[in-house]
Amino acid sequence: xxxxxxxxxxVTIGIGMTGSILARELVKKGLKVVGLExxxxxxxxxxxxxxxxxxxxxxxxxxGMMQDNTKETVTARNNLDETALxxxxxxxxxxxxGLGGAMNHWNGQTFRFQVADFIYKTHIEKRYxxxxxxxxxxxxxxxxxxxxxxxxxxxxxxxxxxxxxxGNIKGKKQAGGNPFEAWRSRGYPTxxxxxxxxxxxFRKAANELGYSPYPxxxxxxxxxxxxxxxxKLFTCSFCGFCERFGCEHFAKSSPQTIIYPVLASHxxxxxxxxxxxxxxxxxxxxxxxxxxxxxxSAGREFEQPADLILLTAFSINNVRMxxxxxxxxxxxxxxxxxxxxxxxxxxxxxxxxxFYDENTNINxxxxxxxxGTMIDDFGGDNFDHGKHKFIGGSYIGAIMTNxxxxxxxxxxxxxxxxxxxxxxxxxxxYNHTVALNVHGSSTASRxxxxxxxxxxxxxxxxxxxxxTFDFPDNDIRMxxxxxxKAKGIAQQMKGKTFxxxxxxxxxxxxxxxxxxxxxxxxxxxxxxxxVVNRYLQSWDVPNLFVxxxxxxxQNSCYNPTGTVGALTYWAADAIVNKYLKNPGKLVT
Amino acid sequence: xxxxxxxxxxLTRREAIIAATSGLLVAALPVTQAEAQxxxxxxxxxxxGASPGKKKNVYIFLNKNEAAFIEAAVARLIPADDQWxxxxxxxxxxxxxxxxxxxxGAGERLYRSxxxxxxxxxxxxQLPYTPAELFRTALKAIxxxxxxxxxxxxxxxxxxxxxxxxxxxxxxxxxxxxKVFFSSLLQMTMExxxxxxxxGGNRDMLSWRMIGFPGAYGSYYDxxxxxxxxxxxAPLSLAEDAAGMIHQHPNIxxxx
Ligand SMILES: Cc1cc2nc3c(=O)[nH]c(=O)nc-3n(C[C@H](O)[C@H](O)[C@H](O)COP(=O)(O)OP(=O)(O)OC[C@H]3O[C@@H](n4cnc5c(N)ncnc54)[C@H](O)[C@@H]3O)c2cc1C
Numbered sequence: 001x002x003x004x005x006x007x008x009x010x011v012t013i014g015i016g017m018t019g020s021i022l023a024r025e026l027v028k029k030g031l032k033v034v035g036l037e038x039x040x041x042x043x044x045x046x047x048x049x050x051x052x053x054x055x056x057x058x059x060x061x062x063x064g065m066m067q068d069n070t071k072e073t074v075t076a077r078n079n080l081d082e083t084a085l086x087x088x089x090x091x092x093x094x095x096x097x098g099l100g101g102a103m104n105h106w107n108g109q110t111f112r113f114q115v116a117d118f119i120y121k122t123h124i125e126k127r128y129x130x131x132x133x134x135x136x137x138x139x140x141x142x143x144x145x146x147x148x149x150x151x152x153x154x155x156x157x158x159x160x161x162x163x164x165x166x167g168n169i170k171g172k173k174q175a176g177g178n179p180f181e182a183w184r185s186r187g188y189p190t191x192x193x194x195x196x197x198x199x200x201x202f203r204k205a206a207n208e209l210g211y212s213p214y215p216x217x218x219x220x221x222x223x224x225x226x227x228x229x230x231x232k233l234f235t236c237s238f239c240g241f242c243e244r245f246g247c248e249h250f251a252k253s254s255p256q257t258i259i260y261p262v263l264a265s266h267x268x269x270x271x272x273x274x275x276x277x278x279x280x281x282x283x284x285x286x287x288x289x290x291x292x293x294x295x296x297s298a299g300r301e302f303e304q305p306a307d308l309i310l311l312t313a314f315s316i317n318n319v320r321m322x323x324x325x326x327x328x329x330x331x332x333x334x335x336x337x338x339x340x341x342x343x344x345x346x347x348x349x350x351x352x353x354x355f356y357d358e359n360t361n362i363n364x365x366x367x368x369x370x371x372g373t374m375i376d377d378f379g380g381d382n383f384d385h386g387k388h389k390f391i392g393g394s395y396i397g398a399i400m401t402n403x404x405x406x407x408x409x410x411x412x413x414x415x416x417x418x419x420x421x422x423x424x425x426x427x428x429x430y431n432h433t434v435a436l437n438v439h440g441s442s443t444a445s446r447x448x449x450x451x452x453x454x455x456x457x458x459x460x461x462x463x464x465x466x467x468t469f470d471f472p473d474n475d476i477r478m479x480x481x482x483x484x485k486a487k488g489i490a491q492q493m494k495g496k497t498f499x500x501x502x503x504x505x506x507x508x509x510x511x512x513x514x515x516x517x518x519x520x521x522x523x524x525x526x527x528x529x530x531v532v533n534r535y536l537q538s539w540d541v542p543n544l545f546v547x548x549x550x551x552x553x554q555n556s557c558y559n560p561t562g563t564v565g566a567l568t569y570w571a572a573d574a575i576v577n578k579y580l581k582n583p584g585k586l587v588t
Numbered sequence: 589x590x591x592x593x594x595x596x597x598x599l600t601r602r603e604a605i606i607a608a609t610s611g612l613l614v615a616a617l618p619v620t621q622a623e624a625q626x627x628x629x630x631x632x633x634x635x636x637g638a639s640p641g642k643k644k645n646v647y648i649f650l651n652k653n654e655a656a657f658i659e660a661a662v663a664r665l666i667p668a669d670d671q672w673x674x675x676x677x678x679x680x681x682x683x684x685x686x687x688x689x690x691x692x693g694a695g696e697r698l699y700r701s702x703x704x705x706x707x708x709x710x711x712x713x714q715l716p717y718t719p720a721e722l723f724r725t726a727l728k729a730i731x732x733x734x735x736x737x738x739x740x741x742x743x744x745x746x747x748x749x750x751x752x753x754x755x756x757x758x759x760x761x762x763x764x765x766x767k768v769f770f771s772s773l774l775q776m777t778m779e780x781x782x783x784x785x786x787x788g789g790n791r792d793m794l795s796w797r798m799i800g801f802p803g804a805y806g807s808y809y810d811x812x813x814x815x816x817x818x819x820x821x822a823p824l825s826l827a828e829d830a831a832g833m834i835h836q837h838p839n840i841x842x843x844x
Contacts, residue, residue, distance in 0.1 A: 051826035054804035057783040088699040197815040237807035366808035405782040418665040430799035508710035
């Protein structure tokens with residue numbers, strides 16, 4: 001029997017970035033907020049300290065900070081005709097757990113999506129006509145515009161102390177920044193990071209080809225910074241242990257460094273760790289959420305009643321919780337009806353490599369999670385797609401995050417996978433190779449979706465989430481096109497040899513791509529094609545907000561967290577200034 | 589790259605660092621201490637091609653036959669050459685023994701509920717075996733397959749041919765597809781060769797010295813924009829104490 005607890009005003013499911021920011025906005029208003037987090041309490045000191053943190057095997061290879069998939073994983077298949085099987089070891093993407101969520105071990109590459117991204121369907125149809133799209137694609141508008149989100153992007157970047165060079169302040173182009181970027185009301189809070197050698201080599205080649213290189217915006221900070229919450233961040237030391245690792249230096253923005261200590265200092269905030277939420281409970285007519293059920297780390301069951309429930313458990317976990325709680329109609333890929341699980345998208349990645357002579361020391365180990373130089377000339381809809389017969393794009397950049405040798409020991413094409421030749425090639429090329437990232441959009445399509453697996457269960461006996469995904473043909477054509485452009489830059493970088501690896505079907509669970517899983521509980525203005533309204537409020541259960549990349553109707557070519565942060569502040573603003581004053585549907 | 593370790597004295601290397609970085613070297617330690625360590629290391633670092641068999645491994649997991657296969661196999665996957673030792677010199681079999689006998693071998697971070705189905709090649713590992721069970725099962729089958737001449741007794745050419753067969757063909761090793769076994773073998777060999785020495789492989793940071801990876805150093809802020817400089821410092825293990833001693837923990841689990 002579950003112990004029924006005293007009601008509180010608000011519960012957040014998860015204490016990652018979205019859960020921390022929302023809780024902070026609500027405790028400020030005097031509400032009693034409980035944060036339920038399945039993972040443990042972790043903090044920079046003592047959990048992320050050097051030298052222990054600099055352990056590639058433990059954290060990067062064995063995924064020491066990620067969700068424990070012995071308890072809970074997902075199943076995956078490429079299409080409806082296959083049987084989904086569990087991802088038994090994380091590889092393709094790496095969900096986080098514990099206080100701070102995935103932002104503890106993210107890279108800090110902090111982008112804003114573009115103006116056109118938010119009105120994607122309208123924009124594409126206007127520019128290329130209604131018949132331009134492959135019939136299997138189902139792109140949509142977000143129901144919110146860039147202009148509405150701009151103050152919230154700004155707020156999130158100032159919370160993170162994001163380092164960068166602005167390209168467009170209030171419509172005026174800025175030298176050194178990205179000429180394609182959407183307008184911003186002011187510059188970045190801190191200047192761009194130092195440019196490492198690999199990035200400088202890329203910049204030179206990109207300039208020579210007439211592209212517009214700019215420093216990647218980074219939430220690994222270029223200098224000491226105090227954010228508007230009074231939290232102090234320090235200069236990144238380029239230690240090369242960033243993605244997949246916690247930051248020992250307080251240089252990477254994560255909930256512990258940017259907001260959580262302030263949140264935890266409120267007496268009306270109560271975090272509870274080791275608490276796995278199993279379900280959101282509804283009242284008898286299914287129009288109101290009344291409580292959440294959870295199990296603590298000792299296996300004891302609790303029911304926590306609350307007036308307002310915030311689902312902030314990471315994109316795919318948000319969708320699973322909706323399905324487990326039977327909120328909203330599940331999407332059916334055969335009929336195209338239903339919404340929960342619809343428009344799941346990912347990121348379409350490809351790459352190129354340049355191999356230099358032995359005198360060119362790249363020193364790939366001097367790196368941070370986000371200190372590259374890149375171009376947006378082939379991002380989004382920044383170029384005319386008219387003759388290309390695909391939509392979407394990719395950014396291209398030299399963004400090397402590390403030189404950790406289990407994962408990084410590049411060899412030129414044609415090198416055997418092991419043996420003497422392999423070994424000599426590794427010794428020869430390790431410090432003399434530059435890798436280029438081609439980071440592409442992911443277009444929502446009819447057959448890609450999320451639902452509950454019919455067979456496999458988690459440690460609590462509940463069905464796992466099932467991912468059905470493959471790269472749509474549109475995205476393969478897009479990735480091929482942009483990878484060719486990356487190849488051109490690689491050639492211009494004038495190493496001894498270069499190679500480009502385009503994206504091929506099918507999506508595989510065995511190779512890390514990104515943890516940019518999006519969609520499944522998408523936002524919009526039509527309840528027939530969206531799960532939440534423009535304020536991220538559930539259409540069916542108005543005292544539930546579902547916040548995270550689950551709200552993206554399709555994925556842009558930029559890393560998602562800047563946009564997730566902006567949506568979080570946008571939702572917080574709506575909750576505080578609209579919902580609390582008049583609890584109920586914010587859009588009818 | 590070349591065998592700088594055995595040719596240059598520690599002092600020359602230290603001078604090279606200072607010259608290259610104009611004294612701006614900043615690590616987790618103050619400059620002088622870091623430098624002192626670098627010198628100590630270089631003095632201690634054995635010749636790269638140190639002969640195998642000097643240190644006899646005591647195995648806690650691998651039995652005699654298993655150890656014989658692993659030792660012979662990793663020596664082919666990463667052989668010694670005239671400049672640098674290979675997997676044997678780096679103690680990779682020791683890494684295997686500790687990993688397979690520890691929590692990794694027991695299946696940590698492995699979702700282990702059935703039903704078990706082979707799956708497509710995009711679906712990843714789908715066998716019911718833990719790594720320890722996988723190796724035990726496959727190595728037993730290989731012993732049976734090679735009854736006449738055990739792997740360790742073959743010529744190196746025959747060993748390579750057999751490894752290629754495991755890698756490329758669909759051989760059933762007592763229920764373990766040989767391709768799955770081979771990829772586990774290769775992956776663990778890479779791990780044992782390149783990971784921090786605390787895990788029992790990468791002895792004397794051999795692979796790090798070979799490629800020029802400085803190891804667990806904490807900061808390059810002052811030199812990241814000194815483009816193209818040669819970083820020739822002795823690498824640092826995360827478990828080195830102030831005296832430059834590496835403490836090996838037989839089994840640091842990845843799980844928290
Ligand atoms: C290796 C890696 C690198 C990345 N790099 C970048 C990057 O450079 N740029 C970028 O934009 N993005 C990056 N990301 C993505 C970024 O980390 C996420 O977008 C961001 O963390 C999402 O925040 P969130 O609050 O939605 O989810 P999370 O940070 O995952 O927080 C969700 C929390 O909810 C908890 N939770 C889940 N289910 C339950 C439950 N049932 N009960 C209780 N608690 C639960 C989880 O344990 C977790 O702590 C990266 C991610 C990874 C893994």
